Amino acid sequence: MGQSDRFRIDSHKLIYHPQRVADWLAGQKIFPIYMEISPTGMCNLRCVFCSVDFMGYRKVTLDTALLKERLTELGQLGLKSVMFAGEGEPFLHPDLPELIVHTKKAGIDVAITTNGVLMKPGIPERILGSTEWIKVSLNAGSPETYAAVHRARPDFFDTVVANLEHAVKVRADGGHHCTLGAQILLLPENEHEVEDLARCCRDIGLDYLVVKPYTHHHRNDHDFAIQYEGYMHLAERLRVLSDESFKVVFRVRTMRKWDAGARPYERCLALPFWSYIDAAGNVWGCSAHLEDERFRYGDIAAQTFRDIWLGEQRRKSLDWVARNLDIETCKLNCRMDEVNRYLDQLKNPIEHVNFI
DSSP, rough: OOOTTOOOTSOOOOOHHHHHHHHHHHHHHOOOOOOESSBSSSOOOOOOOTTTGGGOOOOBBHHHHHHHHHHHHHHHTTOOOOESSSSSSSGGGGGGGHHHHHHHHHTTTTEEESSSTTTEEEEEEHHHHOOOOEEOOOOOHHHHHHHHTSSTHHHHHHHHHHHHHHHHHHHHTOOOOEEEEEEEETTTTGGGGHHHHHHHHHTTSSSEEEEEOOOTTTTOOOOOOOOOGGHHHHHHHHHHOOOOEEEEOOHHHHHHHHHOOOSSOOOOOOOOGGGEETTTSEEEGGGGTTGGGGGGGEEETTTOOHHHHHHHHHHHHHHHHHHHHGGGSSOOTOOHHHHHHHHHHSSOOTTTTTTT
């Protein structure tokens, strides 16, 4: 894999949780390792590729006191990590910094995926000491292309770059270990600026830039017909921009899977290892099937997370997924694709596995 992807962004990390996997293989009930939480349904941008545009950018926000209570419970149940992201822009939740600090105190690692516009001076000072990584969606190398792809004001590009530069300074001054990175979703509209963006990210002191492919959900308002084989020449041009402190992670493996358009497994096995809480407080089995009641486990305002996770509604959902889910309705290259490939091999081993 090499040092260009030392965080295994183009792979998975379930291999580092062998006990939880062993318990699952043995048929035991396990609690999730990772959770994505959407603090709010609102967003200040309307990106052309938004994977949850079908949610409608609802003006709903999680109650701070309730979420803190559930986060404390989740830490006690063995949840290892939370990524604040979701249907909206997480920094539109007025108490996000407070929630981040509380999550870390509950024994849960914290990450944030954000568009970075609202991560202004004053915010990094409050959160970097409690955060493992922050990844900013920055899908252009100029204000003009930024405005077209993010459907936003052109000056937001400079705002985001300035916010990232400030976060890098706060990290250095405070001696924090938080990894700071950016990602660009590679499209025909921005491919000519990937190198410019990589240089910008390197020069302001970020740790990495991820170059990733488009992915599509059947309910999305958009559909880009892209074949990434024609973009592979960028991998070498971007590789030379990496150095000891900055890496470009060009997601070749994921792009090739997109081009191939097929999966080597027939069932989703990953759902016991992660979960999603939307901005209204609903617990879902999968973020690609939000609003499909067959994937909704419960409501954190009505039940504890433990009762939801061990409840009848979730049991029925998992049974339906195991028996009836057509994975062709799932997003290609979904977040759990690599985990599913790994678990499928464990469930369906090849011959001669003892000859290691």
